[in-house]
Structure formats: C-alpha cells, structure tokens
Amino acid sequence: MPVNKKIRELQEKREKVLLGGGEQAIEKQKAMGKRTARERIMALLDENSFNEYDLFVEHDARDFDMDKKSLPSDGVIIGSGTVYGAPVAIFAQDFTVAGGSLGLMHSRKITKIMDHALKMRMPLIGINDSGGARIQEGVNSLAGYGEIFFRNTISSGVIPQISVILGPCAGGAVYSPALTDFVFVVDNISKMFITGPEVIKTVLGEEISMEDLGGARVHSEITGNAHFFALSEEECFEQIKKLITFIPWNNGQKARMFEPGEPKPEYNINKIVPEDPTLPYDVKDVIRAIVDNSDFFEIMELYAKNIVIGFGRMGGRTTGFVANQPLEMAGVLDVDSSDKAARFIRYCDAFNVPIITLVDLPGYLPGVDQEHAGVIRHGAKVLYAYSEATVPKLTVILRKAYGGGYIAMSSRHLRADFVFAWPSAEIAVMGPEGAANIIFRKEIMSAVDPDSMRKQKVEEYKTKFANPYVAASRGYVDAVIEPSETRKFLMHSIEVSENKDVSMPFKKHGLPPF
Amino acid sequence: MHQKTDRTVMNKNDKLEFLNIDTSLYQTRISNKFKSRKPYQPADPRIILSFIPGTVLDIFIEPGQYVSKGDILMILDAMKMQNKLKCSMDGKVKSIAVKKGDKVSKGTVLLELE
Numbered sequence: 001m002p003v004n005k006k007i008r009e010l011q012e013k014r015e016k017v018l019l020g021g022g023e024q025a026i027e028k029q030k031a032m033g034k035r036t037a038r039e040r041i042m043a044l045l046d047e048n049s050f051n052e053y054d055l056f057v058e059h060d061a062r063d064f065d066m067d068k069k070s071l072p073s074d075g076v077i078i079g080s081g082t083v084y085g086a087p088v089a090i091f092a093q094d095f096t097v098a099g100g101s102l103g104l105m106h107s108r109k110i111t112k113i114m115d116h117a118l119k120m121r122m123p124l125i126g127i128n129d130s131g132g133a134r135i136q137e138g139v140n141s142l143a144g145y146g147e148i149f150f151r152n153t154i155s156s157g158v159i160p161q162i163s164v165i166l167g168p169c170a171g172g173a174v175y176s177p178a179l180t181d182f183v184f185v186v187d188n189i190s191k192m193f194i195t196g197p198e199v200i201k202t203v204l205g206e207e208i209s210m211e212d213l214g215g216a217r218v219h220s221e222i223t224g225n226a227h228f229f230a231l232s233e234e235e236c237f238e239q240i241k242k243l244i245t246f247i248p249w250n251n252g253q254k255a256r257m258f259e260p261g262e263p264k265p266e267y268n269i270n271k272i273v274p275e276d277p278t279l280p281y282d283v284k285d286v287i288r289a290i291v292d293n294s295d296f297f298e299i300m301e302l303y304a305k306n307i308v309i310g311f312g313r314m315g316g317r318t319t320g321f322v323a324n325q326p327l328e329m330a331g332v333l334d335v336d337s338s339d340k341a342a343r344f345i346r347y348c349d350a351f352n353v354p355i356i357t358l359v360d361l362p363g364y365l366p367g368v369d370q371e372h373a374g375v376i377r378h379g380a381k382v383l384y385a386y387s388e389a390t391v392p393k394l395t396v397i398l399r400k401a402y403g404g405g406y407i408a409m410s411s412r413h414l415r416a417d418f419v420f421a422w423p424s425a426e427i428a429v430m431g432p433e434g435a436a437n438i439i440f441r442k443e444i445m446s447a448v449d450p451d452s453m454r455k456q457k458v459e460e461y462k463t464k465f466a467n468p469y470v471a472a473s474r475g476y477v478d479a480v481i482e483p484s485e486t487r488k489f490l491m492h493s494i495e496v497s498e499n500k501d502v503s504m505p506f507k508k509h510g511l512p513p514f
Numbered sequence: 515m516h517q518k519t520d521r522t523v524m525n526k527n528d529k530l531e532f533l534n535i536d537t538s539l540y541q542t543r544i545s546n547k548f549k550s551r552k553p554y555q556p557a558d559p560r561i562i563l564s565f566i567p568g569t570v571l572d573i574f575i576e577p578g579q580y581v582s583k584g585d586i587l588m589i590l591d592a593m594k595m596q597n598k599l600k601c602s603m604d605g606k607v608k609s610i611a612v613k614k615g616d617k618v619s620k621g622t623v624l625l626e627l628e
Contacts, residue, residue, distance in 0.1 A: 280543075
C-alpha cells in the first residue's frame with residue numbers, strides 16, 4: 001500500500017531525528033543530572049499538548065567540513081502547547097546535538113517561534129542549554145543572536161517572556177535571558193557569564209569555578225539576574241507552571257480569574273506587627289494574612305531581601321505585592337532593593353496587574369558604598385516606576401513611613417489610588433529620635449540633664465507626629481483602618497478599580513533612570 | 515514535591531543585630547553584602563593602583579629613583595592595548611609591588627611613591 005509506505009517513511013524519519021545527538025550524548029546529559037530537551041518540554045507542558053515544528057530543519061554550513069555533519073533539528077526544538085490550559089510557545093536547546101551550539105538555522109528556528117508567539121500574543125518560554133555560538137558558522141551565528149535579542153526587545157511588555165537556564169549560557173547568549181521578564185535557574189545546572197573562568201584565568205590569573213562565577217546561587221543572591229531558584233529541574237518546572245497561572249497571556253488581557261478563598265486563620269493579622277517600630281517581623285506573614293488562601297508566590301526570594309515582591313490573588317484576581325521587609329536590613333531602600341522593586345512595578349504595569357504596596361521602612365540605607373554605587377539614580381527608579389504606572393495602585397502603611405521612603409513607596413503624591421494606614425502607622429519626615437535631636441537641639445543642649453530632656457522631646461515628637469492622623473488630616477491617607485479590615489478594604493478597592501482609566505501625555509517613551 | 519529552598523520566616527536561630535538609621539537602632543538581620551562592604555578610604559596619590567585588569571609588560575623605574583610628573587613608570591598590557599602608566603606627581607619611588615609579567619586585577623597596588 002503506497003500511502004502506508006509514505007507514512008512509514010515519515011515515522012522512520014521522525015524516529016531518527018527524535019534521538020537527537022544519539023544515545024551516548026543523551027547518557028552524558030543524564031549523568032550531569034539534566035533531562036533531554038524533549039523531556040523538559042514534556043515535563044513542562046500539559047500532557048499531549050505539544051505540537052513540534054521544524055523537526056527536519058538542517059544546517060547549511062559548508063566550511064570546516066560541516067557539510068559532512070548532520071545535526072538533527074539543528075540542536076533546538078520548537079513548538080507550542082499549553083500549561084494548565086494557557087497557550088505557550090516554546091523552544092528548547094538540545095545540548096546533545098553539537099552542544100546546543102547556535103548556528104544560522106538553529107537561530108532561525110528560535111526566531112520563527114518568537115515571531116509566532118508575538119503574532120499570536122501568547123507567552124514564550126525559552127529553555128537555554130548551549131555551549132554558545134557555533135564557531136564554524138562564523139558571523140551567521142552572531143547574526144542569529146542579534147535577531148533573537150531584537151525580538152526579545154520588541155516583544156517585551158507585549159507577551160510574557162520566560163527564560164529557563166538549564167545548562168551553560170555564556171558569552172553573548174546571556175543577553176537573551178537578560179532581556180526577558182523572568183529567569184529561572186537550577187542549582188548546579190545553570191551557568192551564566194559573559195567571560196568564563198578560563199578567560200579570567202588567562203587575563204587576570206584569578207581562579208574561580210563556573211559555579212562560583214555564574215552558578216544559580218550567584219545569580220539568585222548576588223547579581224539579581226535570576227528571579228527563581230530551584231534545587232532540581234522538577235522544582236523549576238513547578239515554579240514556571242505556577243507563574244503562568246498568575247500572568248496574563250499578553251498585555252491586552254488581564255490574568256485569569258481563580259476561585260477566591262479566605263486567608264488561613266493561622267496568619268493572625270492583628271498579631272504580626274510589633275508596636276515598637278524598631279522591632280522586626282516577617283512582612284510575608286502580613287501578605288499571607290491578606291491574600292486568597294494565604295498563597296503568596298514570591299519572586300527574587302534570595303536577592304535584596306529587604307524588599308519583598310511577588311504575586312498573590314485578591315478575590316481571585318492576580319495582584320502584585322511590593323513590601324518593605326523589616327526583618328532584613330530593617331526594610332531600608334538601597335541600590336539593589338530599589339532596582340528589584342522598580343522592575344517588578346513596571347512588570348505589573350505592563351501586564352495589567354494591580355499593585356498592593358505594604359509600607360514599613362526607616363528610609364534609605366546610609367553609606368559611602370551606597371552613594372558611590374548610585375543610590376540616587378537607582379532609588380529614582382522606584383519613584384519613576386510608581387509614578388508612570390497606571391494600573392490600580394493600593395497602599396497600606398503598616399508602621400514606619402519616614403522621609404523619602406514615604407514618598408517613594410506608592411504614596412498619594414505619586415498617584416496611589418487608595419492609601420490606607422494602620423493605627424500603628426508613623427508618617428513623618430524621619431524617626432522620632434533623629435527628628436527630636438534636630439528640632440529641639442537648643443533645648444536639649446542647654447538642659448541641665450540633656451539625656452532626660454532628649455527623652456522627653458522624643459516622646460513629645462512621637463505623640464504629636466509619629467501617627468497616621470497628621471497625614472489623614474491632609475487627605476494624604478484615605479482611611480485609617482484596623483489591621484483586620486485590611487483585606488476587606490483592599491478587595492473593595494480592587495473591585496472598584498476594575499475599569500480605572502487614566503491618560504498620560506503622549507510620548508515616544510520616557511527616560512527612566514537606567 | 516515543591517521543595518522550599520529558603521525560609522526567611524523568623525525562628526529562634528535567626529541572628530538579629532542592630533542597624534542605625536537616623537540615630538534609631540533597628541533590630542534586624544544584616545545582609546552579607548552590608549557586612550562585607552569595604553570601609554571608605556580616601557585615595558592616596560602616592561599609591562599607584564592598576565586602573566584596569568592586565569599584565570605588567572615593562573617597568574622603567576627602580577626603588578629609590580627620583581621621578582617627575584609625566585614620567586612613564588610602567589606599561590600595563592590590558593584589553594589588547596599597551597597602557598603607559600604616567601607619574602602623577604614629583605617624588606621618589608618607595609617600593610614596587612609587582613614584577614614584569616605579573617597579572618594584576620583592577621585596584622592592585624603597583625608601586626608606592628614618597
């Protein structure tokens with residue numbers, strides 16, 4: 001039967017290509033604790049949802065005996081499928097084929113699926129596992145990278161772009177993940193750097209392991225390049241799937257609604273925040289006392305811990321949270337925490353996610369290192385991001401809101417739509433000790449007992465100014481509420497903000513301080 | 515299944531320290547980055563540092579030698595360029611901290627004047 005013969009021919013062709021770099025290379029991949037590219041796609045997507053494209057693409061290189069080499073699918077797998085029913089476009093580099101190196105056709109496959117994702121307005125997931133440029137293909141390989149970076153940039157803010165680093169990602173290749181929204185890394189598997197340990201050793205004589213230079217921990221804790229850290233590929237895929245449930249498919253939509261659920265009673269909102277403003281607590285417990293099912297999905301958990309960012313749901317709607325963390329560095333704003341918060345605020349704004357800001361900070365971190373690292377420029381990112389954001393902005397001042405920190409943390413003055421304050425709020429130009437020392441300097445200095453006079457003046461300042469009522473008397477705070485009323489007020493505010501519509505003056509684009 | 519990689523909730527083992535912001539002392543955890551920051555030291559014009567990572571290609575001076583502003587002290591090979599290190603003041607070479615062929619990172623002390 002001729003038709004059956006043709007079908008069998010297809011099946012045979014497929015089987016050959018599906019083996020990727022061959023059994024030996026696959027064994028090597030597994031020995032490193034890594035899955036193959038196809039296994040990864042299957043683990044990530046809903047069962048039987050993957051449609052693969054460009055299976056039979058082959059390279060066209062002639063130089064350096066490349067014409068004698070066949071590279072199945074040219075070392076990258078592309079296609080589309082679903083994650084919990086959400087459509088996604090995906091590519092996964094296949095390290096078993098020529099080390100996942102990027103040649104012209106390899107890059108064309110990636111850009112094809114990128115174009116597809118942008119056209120169809122659906123999220124794009126890229127799994128990176130590649131030794132880098134395919135040197136034999138020369139400038140064609142560089143051209144390929146450039147085409148990818150360009151598409152990452154024009155797709156930014158239109159469709160969600162997720163990068164998963166499951167192997168090496170070195171040299172210019174790192175700039176594709178860096179241009180995307182979220183970067184996922186796995187301990188001992190992910191490696192990202194511009195110049196590797198060998199070059200550093202040759203040029204500088206400094207010896208460092210790949211892991212210490214650009215491993216998953218480094219990018220999660222020190223550089224801030226990675227947003228999600230996992231101990232295994234399996235955990236990483238769970239994180240990606242969960243993220244997909246929180247974000248919309250494109251910037252013209254809102255995230256899917258889920259069944260609302262009350263926070264767990266173990267998070268007793270009345271008992272989390274100590275009255276003394278110098279005592280710490282975990283602000284994530286406050287978030288968990290507010291969000292649906294106490295389910296808070298934190299982003300960049302290990303970086304600049306003095307600010308907490310992440311997603312939760314309020315009445316089934318995805319909401320972004322930005323919260324000072326008094327448990328870490330007293331919750332100060334500094335270079336890293338400003339950068340972390342500002343980017344997340346812009347993400348929420350780009351993808352129609354309302355932002356809830358929980359405020360409790362003593363101000364900015366003092367220090368020569370901070371000033372010289374550009375805390376002015378980086379701190380300004382927070383002001384810029386909040387000011388330009390037109391999604392619903394809700395602010396709850398839990399305790400301290402001093403000075404510039406008060407203004408920066410989604411204050412009324414940056415057009416927060418709703419500002420609530422707890423009775424424990426202290427909205428003032430600085431902490432009582434510092435303020436009393438300046439305002440009452442003469443009285444304190446000339447007193448018979450300066451120490452007791454200082455204490456007296458600090459108390460005086462506390463009673464008069466360290467409260468929410470001065471700000472409330474000017475309308476900078478819309479309501480002073482009991483902690484237990486927080487969820488009710490926030491849910492209502494989000495509900496009535498559903499059709500928020502503000503217009504901004506025309507511009508090509510602004511000039512945020514980056 | 516979904517392992518938590520880090521728990522930042524408070525427990526009894528958490529080491530809390532004090533952080534001074536505007537003369538108020540806050541009880542909190544202190545980050546490694548903050549702890550390991552280098553205390554500021556004003557630049558000393560007598561101590562010449564490498565301004566770029568590279569290799570010491572040539573040294574034209576000896577300890578005890580008098581030098582004047584503008585003299586070429588060393589050549590630092592970096593980023594495929596031979597960089598001339600010019601003297602920024604008149605003085606005497608107190609000590610040389612590197613030798614020909616040394617690989618130096620940015621900020622390494624190369625020599626000291628007096």
